[in-house]
Amino acid sequence: MLQEKIVTENLSVNYGKICALKDLSMKIHANEILAIIGPARSGKTSFLRTLNRLNDMEHNFHMKGRVLLNQQDIYAPDADVPALRRKLGMVYAVPTPLPRSIFENLAFGPRLSGVRSRRRLEELVEFSLRASFLWEEVKDRLHESALNLSGGQRQRLCLARVLALEPEVLLLDEPCSGLDPVSTGKIEEALQDLKHRYTIVMVTNNTKQAARASDRTAFFLSGEFVECGLTRDIFEKARDQRTENYITGRFG
Numbered sequence: 001m002l003q004e005k006i007v008t009e010n011l012s013v014n015y016g017k018i019c020a021l022k023d024l025s026m027k028i029h030a031n032e033i034l035a036i037i038g039p040a041r042s043g044k045t046s047f048l049r050t051l052n053r054l055n056d057m058e059h060n061f062h063m064k065g066r067v068l069l070n071q072q073d074i075y076a077p078d079a080d081v082p083a084l085r086r087k088l089g090m091v092y093a094v095p096t097p098l099p100r101s102i103f104e105n106l107a108f109g110p111r112l113s114g115v116r117s118r119r120r121l122e123e124l125v126e127f128s129l130r131a132s133f134l135w136e137e138v139k140d141r142l143h144e145s146a147l148n149l150s151g152g153q154r155q156r157l158c159l160a161r162v163l164a165l166e167p168e169v170l171l172l173d174e175p176c177s178g179l180d181p182v183s184t185g186k187i188e189e190a191l192q193d194l195k196h197r198y199t200i201v202m203v204t205n206n207t208k209q210a211a212r213a214s215d216r217t218a219f220f221l222s223g224e225f226v227e228c229g230l231t232r233d234i235f236e237k238a239r240d241q242r243t244e245n246y247i248t249g250r251f252g
Contacts, residue, residue, distance in 0.1 A: 002030070004028070004029060005028050005069070005199045006169065006201075007026075007027050007068040007071075008066070008067050009066040010064065010065040013062075013223075014060075015058060016060040019223055021046055021225075024043075024047070024224075025065075026225055031195055032195060032199060032200070033200040033215050034215070035202050035210035035217045035218070035231065036204070036220060037205070037207055037210050037217060037219055038246065039246065041223075042223065044220050045173055045203060047203075047220070048171045051067060051088055051169075051171060051201070052084060052085050052088035052171060053075075053084060054085075056081065086113065086165045086166075086167060088168070089163070089165055089171065091170065092158070092173050095151065095154035097154050100146060101142065101143045101144060101146065102142050102143070102144060105157060105161055106129070106164045107125060109164055124166075127164075128160035128163035131160065131190065132159040134156040152184075155176070156187065159175070167198065169198060170200045170201070172202040173203050174205065176188075176209060184209070195215075207235075207247055211231060216234075219234065219243045226243055227240050227243055234247070235247060
């Protein structure tokens with residue numbers, strides 16, 4: 001039986017009068033890659049930001065419903081939000097390394113979390129770089145500026161930076177946007193290894209990437225959760241005509 005890692009129950013999200021998500025109920029399984037697809041303004045990024053409470057920073061944000069992580073309500077009054085954000089690490093479309101060395105980019109977060117041992121920091125740096133398929137390319141350059149890395153390397157560094165915090169869930173918002181096919185392939189290869197340790201939720205506008213890299217795919221449209229299923233089923237025999245229309249390029 002598949003373990004439920006994240007469950008949303010009747011989740012609605014508004015920014016003032018703008019509705020981003022409407023009454024969304026879905027389950028995300030442990031150790032799967034779930035791709036979320038849909039045209040612009042479908043609520044995909046709002047969904048990710050709601051999962052790790054980044055939307056709290058929006059002054060006009062309002063939500064109804066529940067979001068459960070490991071069966072615990074993450075919006076409960078006593079929820080530890082900083083700890084939650086470490087459990088659900090976010091990787092954005094545009095990689096933004098800190099203007100520091102590669103090593104310091106990865107050690108920065110663990111230090112803030114209380115890790116003081118140099119040996120432990122070195123272990124976390126090496127582990128996260130290996131897990132993001134970057135170690136062999138930078139192992140002799142750890143004390144060089146991270147700003148010297150290529151675009152694809154920067155994105156894998158940002159993935160490694162999240163992994164160094166030892167999360168439970170990876171939230172990826174267009175992680176391969178603007179990357180060349182080789183860099184995209186390395187990210188996707190890393191994700192296949194990482195799903196054995198983490199649950200991965202990936203927003204992508206690239207339906208071919210969703211078809212290649214995910215176990216299940218969910219389709220959002222205008223803030224509505226349309227359907228979710230095994231990726232091969234969604235792409236070969238979608239239940240909803242709107243899903244098929246989007247996948248086949250009839251709109252979006």
